[in-house]
Amino acid sequence: MQTRTSTSSTNTVLIVVILLLTFPLWIGILGGVFGIIAGLFGAAIGLVAGVFGGIFGIMGGVLGWMFDWDGSFFWNDKIVVAILIVVVILMVSRNGK
Numbered sequence: 190m191q192t193r194t195s196t197s198s199t200n201t202v203l204i205v206v207i208l209l210l211t212f213p214l215w216i217g218i219l220g221g222v223f224g225i226i227a228g229l230f231g232a233a234i235g236l237v238a239g240v241f242g243g244i245f246g247i248m249g250g251v252l253g254w255m256f257d258w259d260g261s262f263f264w265n266d267k268i269v270v271a272i273l274i275v276v277v278i279l280m281v282s283r284n285g286k
Contacts, residue, residue: 252258
């Protein structure tokens with residue numbers, strides 16, 4: 190009777206020690222599974238948004254071609270590009286300090 194209780198107690202202790210030692214591994218595996226699921230969900234949303242973006246882009250291109258729109262209604266394109274370059278240079282120079 191004593192031997193059997195001792196063996197059962199040893200098995201329980203061994204199982205507890207193995208669970209404690211492998212606990213970080215299980216946390217990592219669960220985190221990885223969660224990351225894969227979240228990534229697939231994000232990819233599905235991106236795919237749907239990409240399809241809608243492509244459809245609206247094609248529609249905009251066709252309408253622009255039909256009505257001869259050049260895409261610049263109010264601004265000169267060169268001025269907008271120059272302003273954007275100046276803004277980017279200012280932001281980069283402030284981040285360096």
